[in-house]
Amino acid sequence: MDGKEVAVVVQEKIKKQTAEWIKRTGQTPKLTAVVVGKNAASQFYVRSKKKAAMEVGFISEIIELPAKVTEVELLACIKELNQDVTVHGILVQLPLPQHIDEHKVICQIDVYKDVDGFHPEQVGALSIGLNGLAPCTPAGIIELLKYYKIKISGKHAVVIGRSNIVGKPIANMLLKLDATVTITHSQTQNLAEITRGADILIVSIGQPHFLTADLVKEGAVVIDVGINRTEAGKLIGDVDFEGVKEKVFAITPVPGGVGPMTISMLLDNTLVAFKRIVSVENKEK
Numbered sequence: 001m002d003g004k005e006v007a008v009v010v011q012e013k014i015k016k017q018t019a020e021w022i023k024r025t026g027q028t029p030k031l032t033a034v035v036v037g038k039n040a041a042s043q044f045y046v047r048s049k050k051k052a053a054m055e056v057g058f059i060s061e062i063i064e065l066p067a068k069v070t071e072v073e074l075l076a077c078i079k080e081l082n083q084d085v086t087v088h089g090i091l092v093q094l095p096l097p098q099h100i101d102e103h104k105v106i107c108q109i110d111v112y113k114d115v116d117g118f119h120p121e122q123v124g125a126l127s128i129g130l131n132g133l134a135p136c137t138p139a140g141i142i143e144l145l146k147y148y149k150i151k152i153s154g155k156h157a158v159v160i161g162r163s164n165i166v167g168k169p170i171a172n173m174l175l176k177l178d179a180t181v182t183i184t185h186s187q188t189q190n191l192a193e194i195t196r197g198a199d200i201l202i203v204s205i206g207q208p209h210f211l212t213a214d215l216v217k218e219g220a221v222v223i224d225v226g227i228n229r230t231e232a233g234k235l236i237g238d239v240d241f242e243g244v245k246e247k248v249f250a251i252t253p254v255p256g257g258v259g260p261m262t263i264s265m266l267l268d269n270t271l272v273a274f275k276r277i278v279s280v281e282n283k284e285k
């Protein structure tokens with residue numbers, strides 16, 4: 001499954017819609033990313049996001065704060081963005097430095113502008129099946145599965161990893177689409193037995209080439225969410241792609257799989273947030 005290609009398809013749609021909405025409302029969607037410190041990976045990701053946002057016709061801005069910024073200062077910065085009527089999407093790049101409470105920061109973001117879908121209220125909305133902004137990586141995975149017409153209903157989906165940003169939300173989304181879902185993690189016993197029963201396998205643990213062919217059923221669909229850098233600077237996934245690919249029905253590569261889809265879904269969430277905000281404004285008038 002080619003995430004790069006599907007990401008372009010999604011972004012073309014967003015670009016068209018954006019142009020229509022700008023024409024109709026006279027306003028332009030704006031995505032603001034906040035990045036703390038000089039972490040090279042964070043800087044790179046945030047720049048890719050800004051570039052993609054501008055390509056679909058959004059306004060995008062990066063706020064760079066020094067690594068030693070205090071929690072109070074960061075919270076104040078977010079408050080300002082919450083109040084700024086020209087900003088529709090706010091993203092605080094993770095991870096944050098140790099001295100800042102990530103949870104507090106996420107809770108500070110206006111739910112309507114939380115384009116990462118990390119706010120507890122949105123997490124709750126997702127888990128009871130309400131519309132909200134879904135976290136970008138899981139949303140991108142669902143979009144890929146749908147694009148390639150992978151049947152989800154009734155299938156056994158096994159998620160390896162239980163993070164708040166991938167494992168838990170993708171499990172919820174697959175459940176909503178009528179999959180039978182198993183979440184596994186570092187303490188799971190008999191992992192191989194479980195993964196070999198999977199029709200759809202989502203691997204999100206941050207361990208290079210963890211998933212080998214012996215852990216996969218013939219004809220399964222494998223989604224690799226891992227982003228690991230080798231010492232040589234090469235990007236590799238959590239799946240041993242070469243070993244697994246012969247055995248499966250479909251598989252996502254790294255790079256060029258889930259990563260580009262994450263960015264597309266961020267743009268999609270920003271457009272959804274924008275539409276919601278301008279619609280509410282118009283009702284108020």
Ligand SMILES: Nc1nc(=O)c2c([nH]1)NC[C@@H]1CN(c3ccc(C(=O)N[C@@H](CCC(=O)O)C(=O)O)cc3)C=[N+]21
Nearest residue numbers: 045092093094095116136235255256257259260262263
């Ligand atoms: N608040 C927040 N929101 C995030 O969405 C978020 C975050 N923090 N922190 C870090 C992770 C990571 N992440 C990626 C996005 C795109 C690629 C991506 O486009 N990857 C390309 C290759 C990029 C490369 O060459 O390094 C690919 O897989 O093909 C990867 C990873 C978003 N994250």
